[in-house]
Amino acid sequence: MTRKYQNITSKLAPVVSIFSVLLLWFALCEGEVVPAYMLPSPIAVGKAFVNDFPILMQHAAVTLQEAIYGLLLGIVLAFVIATLMDRFPFLYKAVYPLLVISQTIPTIAIAPLLVLWMGFSMAPKITLVVVTTFFPITVSLLDGYRSVDADAVSLMRSMGAKRIQIFRYIKLPGALTQFFSGLKVSASYAVVGAVISEWLGGFKGLGVYMTRVKKAYAFDKMFSVIIFISVISLLLMLLIAVIKRLCTPWERIKDERSQTE
Amino acid sequence: MGFLKTEGVTKSFGDKKVIENISIRLDEGELVSLLGVSGSGKTTLFNCISGLYKPDSGRVLLNGEDITGKPGKISYMLQKDLLLPYYTVLDNVALPLVIKGMKKKQAREKARPLFAEFGLGGTENHYPAELSGGMRQRAALLRTYLCSDGVALLDEPFSALDTITKSAIHEWYLDIMQKIKLSTLFITHDIDEAILISDRIYILSGVPGVISDEITIDEKKPRTNDFTLTPEFIAYKKRIIESLRLSQ
Numbered sequence: 349m350t351r352k353y354q355n356i357t358s359k360l361a362p363v364v365s366i367f368s369v370l371l372l373w374f375a376l377c378e379g380e381v382v383p384a385y386m387l388p389s390p391i392a393v394g395k396a397f398v399n400d401f402p403i404l405m406q407h408a409a410v411t412l413q414e415a416i417y418g419l420l421l422g423i424v425l426a427f428v429i430a431t432l433m434d435r436f437p438f439l440y441k442a443v444y445p446l447l448v449i450s451q452t453i454p455t456i457a458i459a460p461l462l463v464l465w466m467g468f469s470m471a472p473k474i475t476l477v478v479v480t481t482f483f484p485i486t487v488s489l490l491d492g493y494r495s496v497d498a499d500a501v502s503l504m505r506s507m508g509a510k511r512i513q514i515f516r517y518i519k520l521p522g523a524l525t526q527f528f529s530g531l532k533v534s535a536s537y538a539v540v541g542a543v544i545s546e547w548l549g550g551f552k553g554l555g556v557y558m559t560r561v562k563k564a565y566a567f568d569k570m571f572s573v574i575i576f577i578s579v580i581s582l583l584l585m586l587l588i589a590v591i592k593r594l595c596t597p598w599e600r601i602k603d604e605r606s607q608t609e
Numbered sequence: 610m611g612f613l614k615t616e617g618v619t620k621s622f623g624d625k626k627v628i629e630n631i632s633i634r635l636d637e638g639e640l641v642s643l644l645g646v647s648g649s650g651k652t653t654l655f656n657c658i659s660g661l662y663k664p665d666s667g668r669v670l671l672n673g674e675d676i677t678g679k680p681g682k683i684s685y686m687l688q689k690d691l692l693l694p695y696y697t698v699l700d701n702v703a704l705p706l707v708i709k710g711m712k713k714k715q716a717r718e719k720a721r722p723l724f725a726e727f728g729l730g731g732t733e734n735h736y737p738a739e740l741s742g743g744m745r746q747r748a749a750l751l752r753t754y755l756c757s758d759g760v761a762l763l764d765e766p767f768s769a770l771d772t773i774t775k776s777a778i779h780e781w782y783l784d785i786m787q788k789i790k791l792s793t794l795f796i797t798h799d800i801d802e803a804i805l806i807s808d809r810i811y812i813l814s815g816v817p818g819v820i821s822d823e824i825t826i827d828e829k830k831p832r833t834n835d836f837t838l839t840p841e842f843i844a845y846k847k848r849i850i851e852s853l854r855l856s857q
């Protein structure tokens with residue numbers, strides 16, 4: 349009984365906190381603490397979203413495409429890099445600093461370069477998403493590979509396992525949990541990365557829409573697209589959480605255990 | 610069923626010689642224990658026998674064949690149960706067969722009938738985290754047995770169990786060993802355990818570790834806990850304690 353009650357409260361907590369923020373926002377606008385042209389009320393933002401809904405959907409389709417293609421390519425690239433780095437220790441030493449340095453370069457700075465190199469097509473946008481997403485996945489995969497119990501590897505060797513079998517049956521599944529936590533972080537970067545790259549050129553996409561409404565000083569539309577983008581990111585993260593659940597069924601037992609404890 | 614022999618196995622790590630000139634044998638159907646204090650090199654010897662380490666000198670023979678430094682010939686249960694958390698119990702147990710090249714489905718079918726025998730019926734599709742300590746050890750034993758060619762190395766397989774569970778699992782293990790015709794080389798810290806279940810006991814002691822004594826236990830099996838109260842048992846125990854102490 350108490351557990352059930354606790355469960356409900358823990359699920360209610362985020363709903364309450366989000367609702368409170370909305371309420372505060374609403375109060376700030378209604379009380380005219382902040383002028384309406386600077387901070388549109390939630391109702392105005394909602395209206396802007398509904399009015400522009402068909403256009404927003406068209407733009408979102410493009411942005412989502414860039415984000416997902418970029419994310420998929422990022423996964424492939426991360427997988428190749430992490431696996432090679434794990435297999436060859438000298439590569440690990442040589443490449444790891446490069447990876448870290450690559451992360452200190454601000455996305456916004458290389459976006460115009462990519463546009464110059466690749467034009468206004470989807471290519472520079474997807475590239476930017478790849479650049480921003482592959483790092484968290486690479487690092488989490490590397491950590492995952494390294495977290496594998498050395499004794500488990502010994503056991504496999506004592507069974508006569510070849511290197512590739514040790515990878516297939518021990519390292520890969522052992523790294524899966526960490527891979528997904530990296531992927532979740534990357535997913536949140538992916539949509540934002542795509543939007544940023546669209547700011548700098550292009551004809552379609554939520555980033556393009558954003559630059560247009562910004563020029564028109566349409567704050568309500570600006571707010572609605574910002575919220576829309578974060579909702580898309582959240583949905584993408586949710587999708588990944590669902591895939592993770594399907595791919596790592598053993599984690600469920602751990603979760604249940606920690607819940608009953 | 611198989612038999613095993615080591616001839617003058619020596620192993621060092623760097624300058625540190627851990628075991629020296631170890632010659633032991635395990636005959637068909639025997640259960641032989643290796644007793645020694647912590648750090649005396651028991652696991653190191655097992656790693657050499659299993660082929661994980663290549664000894665500096667000496668040979669390991671399985672059924673007369675030289676298998677020195679060749680892993681994959683003898684099944685080996687390491688000091689922890691090492692069930693992989695991301696596979697079901699069935700897939701864990703079937704894994705060595707898959708490694709040896711069997712199709713996954715076939716391997717499962719071969720493993721499945723043994724679950725009841727090992728007291729694991731109904732746990733096939735569970736994950737290791739859902740099993741009790743004793744069940745995990747049995748599952749690891751089942752996996753060890755499945756990939757064995759009649760010889761198994763067990764490194765302290767029952768150390769995590771309480772006394773009652775332990776004596777139940779001893780009885781069960783001796784019984785199953787006979788049924789499945791397995792020869793076992795067994796590491797333990799527990800002198801009583803060694804006397805209760807072994808045909809012979811080797812004492813590994815000193816730095817570097819050498820075989821300082823070999824004791825044959827003549828009492829007929831299965832031995833009940835009552836045996837631990839007899840003068841014979843006490844005599845064995847005394848001799849073992851002395852052998853262990855002598856070396857220090």
Ligand SMILES: Nc1ncnc2c1ncn2[C@@H]1O[C@H](COP(=O)(O)OP(=O)(O)OP(=O)(O)O)[C@@H](O)[C@H]1O
Pocket residue numbers: 622627645646647648649650651652653654
């Ligand atoms: N891979 C290794 N590299 C260096 N030294 C090692 C290695 N493996 C074991 N040793 C050393 O060899 C000695 C014997 O270790 P070993 O694990 O064989 O002991 P053990 O008899 O199995 O002990 P326990 O009963 O505690 O398991 C120890 O001093 C240990 O530090």
Ligand SMILES: [Mg+2]
Pocket residue numbers: 651652653688764
């Ligand atoms: Mg040991």
